[in-house]
Each structure stands twice: as C-alpha cells, then as structure tokens.
Amino acid sequence: MNRRKFLGAAALATGVTALPGIAEAREGINAALTGSDAGDLAYLGGAFERHRGGYRGRPPAVVLGQMRDDLELLRSVLNRPHRAQARADLARTAAGISGLVAIIQHDRGDQRDAHGWFTTAEQAARESGDRRMLSWVLARHAMVPLNYGAPRAAACLAERARAEAGDAPSGAAALAAAVTARALASTGNQPGALKAVADARSIAEGLDRTESADTWFGYPLQKHHVHLSQAFTLLGRTRQAYAEQEAALALTSSPSVMVRALLAMDRATCVHADGDPAAAAELAIDVWEKLPMAYQGGLVRTRAESLHRALTGAAHERLGQALAR
Template sequence: MTAIVLHDLGSRREARAWFATAAHAAGESGDQQLHAWVMAREAMVGLNYGSPKAAAGLAEQARRVAGTTPTAAATLAAAVAARAYALSHQPDQAREALADADRLMERLSVEQRADTWFGHCEQKHHVHLSHALTTLGDTGRARESQDHALGLSAPTSSMTRTLLTIDGAACAHHGGDTEQACRRQGGVVQRICPG
C-alpha cells in the first residue's frame, strides 16, 4: 500500500524501493498471486512515468508468476501488459494481452471480482481496457469501455473520471474531431486547476 501511495504522489524511486520490498516478501511467503499482483502494480509505475517497455517486461513476469488460473492478479497483469505493449507500439502483443485479460475476467469468481485492493472489479478492468484500446486507436471498443467504467465509477472518483475523459478526448482526436478533443481536454484542466 505504501508503494502505491508513493507512486500516486509521484515519488517513483521510493515507490520502486517499497515495491521491491513487497515483491521480496511476497516471493518469500510462497504466495504466487500476491507476488504477481505486486509486480503488476509495480509495472504501472513504468506505465505512468514513461517507461512502457520496462512496464511490459515486469507485467510479463507477473503473468508468468500468476499462471493461467483466473485470478485477480493474473487479470491485472494481462491488462497492464496490454497497456504497456500498446504504448510500446507493439499492437499484436497488446491485442493478445487484451484477449487474455478479457478471457480471465470472464472466469473470475465473485471474490476475485471484488472492488478491493486485491480484487479486479469490472470498473478497474474497463479503465485498463480504455487506455489500451485508445492507445491502439480502437476507438469504438475504447468508448464502450469508457462508458462501462464511467457507469461503474462513483461521482467522487475524480482521478478515474479524469483519466477516462482524457482517453475519450484521444478517441475524438483519432476520429478526426480535434476540436472536440481539445474541448474535452480543456474541461479536464479546468476541473483539475479551477480559477
């Protein structure tokens, strides 16, 4: 949890140190799903701070550790890998990881789908899909995921709603409506930095 908070605060170096500690402890415990979850979450540091190839490598390690059993960790690792591959301009690998993430999501138990730190709920799933599909230029499917995620997000989930709005703006731009894209982005900036 400390690593995730530090990541969210932009303290990349400190976040990585805490993720390394968590990964070591999870590995020592023998809990492969926890180990995979920690690595998948650490991969998001690279996603969010400009190292998608490193993120893809870490997400793939997480996928190997998680195995093929439908778990929240395996689903998260596949979804993060899809985003990382899309950002790394590896569309075939991204689409393969997306397909795996969807297959795993369909087979998750109710417990694994819980909206908890270690669960992989439908809302989180669609946030990841939105980003990967937007980056791939698959705007139709990206918009579907954005709509699903927004419908499942609380009005107070400002970060999630902001990220989905940015994806929506990128989809508008991909579709040739750059003016609409700019209006959406401008609205995001006004909400984040009022006045």
C-alpha cells in the same frame, strides 16, 4: 479507602486513560511470553484489509498520512523474533501494506519512491512464500513504468507477474494481462496488444467474487474497462475505446475522481485521433480545471501531458496554458 475503590476513583479522575506504567508493563510481559505479538500481528492483518479498500473519496496524500502509524508499527514488529509461520504471515502482510504505499506513491507521481516500495513489497512477498501476493506485487509494480514512459519494462514485469500467478484465474493475472495490452499498444505492437486484451477479458470472466472485489488487491470490472479504454486509446481504436469508457462509467453512479479524470483524458485523446484537436483540448481543459488540486499531479497530469504533446497549434497552446496555471 480500599484498593478497589481507589483504582475506580483514579480511573474516573483520569477519564479512564491508561495508568502510568501500564503500557510499559504490557510490553515487559509480552517480551517474556512466546507468541505474545499475536495482538499486533492480528491488528496489522486487519490494517492491510482496511487500507486496501482504496481511496473512497480521499486524496492520495490523506490516505498515506492515515497509514503512517501502521507503517511504524509494522517496522517495529518486523524487528522482533517470531516463529516460522508467524513470520511468514507477517511478511505477507508487510508485502501487502508496502504494495499499497507504492500504489499511492505511483498515483502521486513519485516514481522513485513507488519503485522502492514495490521492491520492498516483492522482497517481503518472496519471504512469505505466497505466490499470489508476489504476482499481485509484480503486476502492480508494472504500472509504474507503464504510466511513466517505460512500456517495455512494464511488459517484462507483467510477464513475471503472469508466470507467478499460474494457470488459475486471479485478479493479479487479469491485471498483468491488461498491463501487457497497454504496454504493447504503447510500443505499436498491435497484434500482441490485441491478444493481451483477449487474455485479460478471458481471465476477468473467470474471476470469483474475492478476486474481482473492488479493492486495490482485486480486479473489479470497472478497473478492467478503464485499462481496456487506455489500451484501445493507445491503439487508435476509438470506437472500442469509447465503448470501454461508457462501460466503466455505467458500473457506478459515482466513479472516483481519478477514474473520471483518466477516462475523460482518454476520451479527449480519442477525439483528437478522430480529427478534432480543438474539441479534444477543450474537453481536457474542462476536466483539468474542475479537478481538485490534490489530484492535479501524478497519473492524471501524466495523461494530460501526453495529450498536450500530441496536439499542435492553437489546441496545443490552449491545453499548455491550462496545465501551467
């Protein structure tokens, strides 16, 4: 049997799997070539684009698990030498992917790990020299203290994000303004919060399709209304909050599980502010009990617990029992 026929037979026999030593051979050849990491660099850039699309109906823990192999590859590639431009591009990709992991950990309620990943993302963004990436990382980082009880720290991060974003309309700048509105509303600074709401609206109106894309890297209109719903809810401006909730829900026939839950918790909080604590508790309980187990933690639980603390009497007890089950 000649060599060509032998190799063909071997491929068929093994189901066209890699022959022994082939992967090692490629690694050895790559090590001897300049710029030989191009395939891995291109793959990682595509991985960032793929992962930043959001949950798409998948629980946070599932998405995090699907990113594990890419994180390991990223760690490996970062430890190799690269030319200056390739290193800058890789650092930008590292900032983006690290930021996505931080977002997921934020949503899962792991504040410490979220802060750690955002710090890593900020370091990578600074190394890349990409101010747009840096402003996005800072704006998303601001949501960790914002959603977990440190609004002043959130406002400081959001201010840094807006400074890095510059004057051009961007998704990061719009998000930073929205975070500022929510943070100032949390501290009772109504004039400052309303000014930040106006800023967020003005920036959002000027976004192009790329900056307003429905991804974790963009600032889509639905996300805009979700943020303003929370800002107006915190301000006690229930009429405006209800309007933002309706606007967010009207933008898609099938909002994500988390978006529906957060908007419903905002609505329940507004119902309480309007003087009906019993109805507020029942609305929150209904949402909570229908929520898949994978979502009964992190951000949604934090929002439910905030309402629970505000309630008194029988309403407080009813919601507390539901959250304890």
